[in-house]
Amino acid sequence: MPLLADVAVPVPLSQAFTYEVPAALAGEVRPGARVLCEFHRRKLLGVVLAVSERSAAIDPSKIKPLAALVDARPALPAELLAFLQELAAYYFAPIGEVLRLALPAIEREQVRALKAQGELDGVLDLGRAKQVGGRKVAYASATDVVEEPGTLRGQAAAVLALLRANGEQPVARIEERFGNARSALKKLAERNLVALDEREPPRDPFFRRAEERDVPPELNAAQAEAAARIDAALAALAPSGGGEHPAIAQQEPRPAGQEPRPSAFLLFGVTGSGKTEVYLRAIKSCLDRGRGALVMVPEIALTPQLVARFRARFGDELAVLHSGLSDADRHAMWASLHGGKVRVAIGARSALFAPVPDLGLILVDEEHDGSFKQEEGVRYHARDMALLRAHRAGAVCVLGSATPSIESVALVRRGKLAELRLPDRAHREASLPEVSLVDLRRFRAGPSGDPLISLPLHRALEKTLAAKEQAILFLNRRGFAPSVVCGSCGTLTTCDACSVALTYHRGRRRDARPPSPGGAPAPAAPLDERPEGGRLRCHYCDYAGPLPDRCGACGARNLLLEGLGTERLEATIAGSFPEARVARLDRDVAGKDRSQAILAKMREGKIDILVGTQMVTKGHDLPNVTLVGVVNADAALGLPDFRAAERGFQLLVQVAGRAGRRDRPGRVLIQTRNPEHPAIAFAAAHDVPGFLEREIRDREEVGYPPATRLALLRIDAVDESVGRGAAAKLAAHARTCPEGASRRVEVLGPSAAPIARLRGRYRFRVLLRARDRGPLRGALAALAGLIRDGLDRNARVIIDVDPVAML
Numbered sequence: 001m002p003l004l005a006d007v008a009v010p011v012p013l014s015q016a017f018t019y020e021v022p023a024a025l026a027g028e029v030r031p032g033a034r035v036l037c038e039f040h041r042r043k044l045l046g047v048v049l050a051v052s053e054r055s056a057a058i059d060p061s062k063i064k065p066l067a068a069l070v071d072a073r074p075a076l077p078a079e080l081l082a083f084l085q086e087l088a089a090y091y092f093a094p095i096g097e098v099l100r101l102a103l104p105a106i107e108r109e110q111v112r113a114l115k116a117q118g119e120l121d122g123v124l125d126l127g128r129a130k131q132v133g134g135r136k137v138a139y140a141s142a143t144d145v146v147e148e149p150g151t152l153r154g155q156a157a158a159v160l161a162l163l164r165a166n167g168e169q170p171v172a173r174i175e176e177r178f179g180n181a182r183s184a185l186k187k188l189a190e191r192n193l194v195a196l197d198e199r200e201p202p203r204d205p206f207f208r209r210a211e212e213r214d215v216p217p218e219l220n221a222a223q224a225e226a227a228a229r230i231d232a233a234l235a236a237l238a239p240s241g242g243g244e245h246p247a248i249a250q251q252e253p254r255p256a257g258q259e260p261r262p263s264a265f266l267l268f269g270v271t272g273s274g275k276t277e278v279y280l281r282a283i284k285s286c287l288d289r290g291r292g293a294l295v296m297v298p299e300i301a302l303t304p305q306l307v308a309r310f311r312a313r314f315g316d317e318l319a320v321l322h323s324g325l326s327d328a329d330r331h332a333m334w335a336s337l338h339g340g341k342v343r344v345a346i347g348a349r350s351a352l353f354a355p356v357p358d359l360g361l362i363l364v365d366e367e368h369d370g371s372f373k374q375e376e377g378v379r380y381h382a383r384d385m386a387l388l389r390a391h392r393a394g395a396v397c398v399l400g401s402a403t404p405s406i407e408s409v410a411l412v413r414r415g416k417l418a419e420l421r422l423p424d425r426a427h428r429e430a431s432l433p434e435v436s437l438v439d440l441r442r443f444r445a446g447p448s449g450d451p452l453i454s455l456p457l458h459r460a461l462e463k464t465l466a467a468k469e470q471a472i473l474f475l476n477r478r479g480f481a482p483s484v485v486c487g488s489c490g491t492l493t494t495c496d497a498c499s500v501a502l503t504y505h506r507g508r509r510r511d512a513r514p515p516s517p518g519g520a521p522a523p524a525a526p527l528d529e530r531p532e533g534g535r536l537r538c539h540y541c542d543y544a545g546p547l548p549d550r551c552g553a554c555g556a557r558n559l560l561l562e563g564l565g566t567e568r569l570e571a572t573i574a575g576s577f578p579e580a581r582v583a584r585l586d587r588d589v590a591g592k593d594r595s596q597a598i599l600a601k602m603r604e605g606k607i608d609i610l611v612g613t614q615m616v617t618k619g620h621d622l623p624n625v626t627l628v629g630v631v632n633a634d635a636a637l638g639l640p641d642f643r644a645a646e647r648g649f650q651l652l653v654q655v656a657g658r659a660g661r662r663d664r665p666g667r668v669l670i671q672t673r674n675p676e677h678p679a680i681a682f683a684a685a686h687d688v689p690g691f692l693e694r695e696i697r698d699r700e701e702v703g704y705p706p707a708t709r710l711a712l713l714r715i716d717a718v719d720e721s722v723g724r725g726a727a728a729k730l731a732a733h734a735r736t737c738p739e740g741a742s743r744r745v746e747v748l749g750p751s752a753a754p755i756a757r758l759r760g761r762y763r764f765r766v767l768l769r770a771r772d773r774g775p776l777r778g779a780l781a782a783l784a785g786l787i788r789d790g791l792d793r794n795a796r797v798i799i800d801v802d803p804v805a806m807l
């Protein structure tokens, strides 16, 4: 019987393809390895899923041999490969595209080897695969050898002193300081005082500064209890595949009849309760047991502080994965994990696919955060998949949050997650801030004149400034004015390509507030309503254009800028508080380094009032912030999405959690026209369990997750009738397939999406809802078949399992 390999190729098809393993490669081709194979007369890079000796299910003469092996050591370890296949099946996603999420770049050496075999002639797709490697950087470090006193002079002595004081350095950096660094290093190396070696170093911004090691604080009782329970779960793990660490061999078998220990947890701790310290202890006990750990955070560019704390505890034995990495750095991180040199990885959503060796622990920080859901390509949810990967790998999983997602709370209730609680702030003097509601229907505008800066908010800002403390103002709208309306006919200016209002952005204007020499307060800039040079932008597509001078509908020269965005808020606040240093943090000002710089300035006390969007709500630990103002709490609550209340509540609690994190008490003002809304009332009372309780009951009543399971079919097309037709066909098919006909799956729609047009495409949807996952999967399988071969080619259909974005 021939030796056959199932190979996944990067095409949008769900199945794998069969190839013959040539005799020369038998024993070398293993699952998880990349291979070159012929596919429709092209040579493609594929991944071996399985190898077995068997008779082919198809005509043997049609089976081609594999062309070449790319990875001598499989790029995807068995654990990761199995997980990826399961992920692909769960989301009805093409296996080739799923594998691509986890595959590293190709090393130049691999390319060279293939070229030498003549295998790369005529290969199309390898050219597009990223290539890395071949670039090495020289490092110098001081050895333990001690020189004869008085034998070193000049730069040699100085270089050695530098290396001893600051630790190893890239040679290039030493050369920047010492003109004769090369010859000095050569001399030092000859005397064994300095060791030189070549590496591919991470040159990532997170590693630019050396981080001083910290001293772990003593845990409080709640932290100690949480850490102990996670530790017990880690102790109970079965030895991993490669687990040769002695700690694993000493495990006691579980006494018969005892409950299996929980291995997945929800760490529910109020903001500032010290969850991070529990994570650090959990990682330590995981590493002590010889296993690797994976930490997932929502947006790593916003959490340099968190990374710094990890580095302070674990040094540089940490792979930090984020979107700002160069290909070479990303690959260096990947290779150090894959090779087992580094055992801890930290990163955003995509870190889910890191090849952490002997995975023993996955931590998901701020597990409620929406950014864990990938909204394009393979639409996976990294939190759900973290639970799956940990479970399959025999690892412990810890989800942490101050505002747990309704889904995770439901898992606690069903006994799938064990709950760990941190009820108090960790700093002895810190307490949760006092929250007051400002009913915007009753309070009028303060001195600034803007109705959204009420008198109580104005007064609170004054008090904060007088006390030399800091304030955060949260507003969920970017830009200057969220809408442009005709004052004559009332027409709203919308995007040509999308059915949404355009936002007016004034942009950075250097003349707005001239820098004042000598620190004297700058004069307040006049707030002109119709400034020159601003742009209208669509927040959904890339459109940006000038502000027209007349209404597109009636022609009147009477366009008005309506509403308040962060840009305008910043300008208004700066105008009303001329002595304050005001800054803004949102996607418009914050490139990757900018947001870190703004947060650093905030921490150093160089900003008095920080204005911003969600970006200010993330887990920053800013000790001197004593006032948080939520400018308009209602903005997020009215969206046509069953999670609107949950999301609004989370935002409010998280942003409130930025206040009063140390000894000075914090204050939160929430401005709303809707103070009785449960999301606002429960947030004001710091009553997270109360909100969760009520929200779970509401979802049960209206039949939304977690009471049910959803899958959303997203249909779009340039031509409205094509999209509508495809949606109708899908809905009809869903209703007649066995699961639909028996009503085990309820079919809602077809209907136009809440945002009916986006980037020039008309959008429709069909929502499938079921009590159980089985029937839902059955219906989706039936629809996947129809999508593959029976629909209008001009309609695009996406299956979104467990959808998050409902717009």
Ligand code: ADP
Pocket (backbone or CB within 6 Å): 217, 218, 219, 220, 223, 269, 270, 271, 272, 273, 274, 275, 276, 277, 426, 427, 619, 621
């Ligand atoms: P969370 O992640 O729950 O919001 P953090 O981990 O940021 O909270 O902790 C809040 C603050 O409390 C941090 O400054 C942290 O250093 C401090 N902290 C945490 N645990 C302890 C402890 N056991 N003793 C003293 N301070 C602690």
Ligand code: ZN
Pocket (backbone or CB within 6 Å): 495, 496, 497, 498, 538, 539, 540, 541, 542, 543, 759
């Ligand atoms: Zn648009």
